[in-house]
Amino acid sequence: MTAQRHPDAPVLVVGSGLAGWSVVREFRKLDTTTPVLMVTADAGDFYAKPALSNALVQGKAPGQLVTTSAEKMVATLGVTLLQHTQVSAVDVVGQEVQTSKGAFAYRQLVLATGARPIRLSFAGNATHDVMSVNSLGDYATFRDKLVAGARVLVMGAGLIGCEFANDLAASGYAVQVVDPGAEPLSALLPQAASADLRTALSALGVQWHLGTTVQAVDRAGHELVVTLANGQSTTTDVVLSAVGLRADIGLAQAAGLEVDRGVLVDINLQSSASHVYALGDNTQYVGSSVGGLSRTLPYVMPIMHAAKALAHTLAGTPTEVRFPLMPVAIKTPAMPLVVAPPSPGLAGQWQSTAIGVWHFVDAEAQVRGFVLSGAQTARRAEHTRLVVH
Ligand SMILES: Cc1cc2nc3c(=O)[nH]c(=O)nc-3n(C[C@H](O)[C@H](O)[C@H](O)COP(=O)(O)OP(=O)(O)OC[C@H]3O[C@@H](n4cnc5c(N)ncnc54)[C@H](O)[C@@H]3O)c2cc1C
Secondary structure, three states: OOOOOOOOOOEEEEOOOHHHHHHHHHHHHHOOOOOEEEEOOOOOOEEOHHHHHOOOOOOOOHHHHEEEOHHHHHHHHOOEEEOOOOEEEEEOOOOEEEEOOEEEEOOEEEEOOOEEEOOOOOEOOOHHHEEOOOOHHHHHHHHHHOOOOOEEEEEOOOHHHHHHHHHHHHOOOEEEEEEOOOOOOOOOOOHHHHHHHHHHHHHOOOEEEEOOOEEEEEEEOOEEEEEEOOOOEEEEOEEEEOOOEEEOOHHHHHOOOOEOOOEEEOOOOEOOOOOEEEOOOOEEEEEHHHOOEEEEOOOHHHHHHHHHHHHHHHOOOOOOOOOOOOOEEEOOOOOOEEEEOOOOOOOOEEEEEEOOEEEEEOOOOOEEEEEEEHHHHHHHHHHHHHOOO
């Protein structure tokens, strides 16, 4: 490990999402005196991003999703915050970052830059009208477009697409969903659970275009015409793309850090450069923390575990992160779901063990994952204990 060039410089955190703020909060529990500088491209207000996909039905305006203002976070945690400031480059040798407000040295650097929505390319004169929601600002823009009774076409029937479809339909909007899969959430659920989810969302009025993709989006007067790969076309007022997120690795890559589908970090959350760490949606965890695999974990619970471990490391006690099994609750009230997917590539099959319960079982008959639906979601702890992780 190279020496710390600027031992009196702050711990510098890039990004004020759940990852950035969580690591600062955990660090302050251990160290109240070391200066912390957070640099963020947005306003720095603290909010729970998962709330973006179930806020409409609760009538929540963007401001109401902010649980703690940036000002209050700064006062409570004793940090310096540079809002609306882009970090444009990292010099891992000189140990400083370049920003739109000048250069800043760091003793340790934490990259918590999150992920960006994947933008699929397709034809048409209105592709710029296709929206994504991955921030409070996006939610504000999206909500402004939703006049009473608006029609919304959601691209993608994954976790976020299904959550928005449920929220929109329950809020009185006319929803269509387009997805190449045969059923919603087909990458995460056994076929029978996916079919149940489709039925539950259909009962709210959601219309499906499955087994196809969007080929073109064109404006025709006040409405958008969406042409599908299966030759059909449909009209809508708003198109929401929920086809997935891609880790924001540009800064790390330009700095010469090792990256793949995320910034690669070891079991101590250290990147390939000394004194540079990463966690959150921009990160790909490698090694025993993820069962010897190499995985992105773009969910809340991994961030909580990573933030705790990294805080200890930043405070002087190198600490390995250990991720337990972390089931994810899918916010589709039409059919609540809790999913603990098996590790990617693991051989096995889904077995239905009771109404609303599916276990993923390997060749040795060991339970390696589960899906719970409806009332069974209350039994998440019991099923978590059954899983060989
Ligand atoms: C609609 C939706 C619903 C979700 N629901 C769930 C759920 O139910 N359960 C669950 O576990 N997970 C859910 N997730 C995922 C979860 O919200 C994310 O894993 C988590 O919020 C990611 O936090 P983050 O801090 O890593 O990234 P982000 O929140 O994306 O934060 C990144 C930060 O980095 C800043 N930044 C980026 N680049 C720069 C730069 N160059 N310079 C300065 N600042 C920069 C940004 O401004 C931002 O402040 C959901 C996600 C979405 C979008």
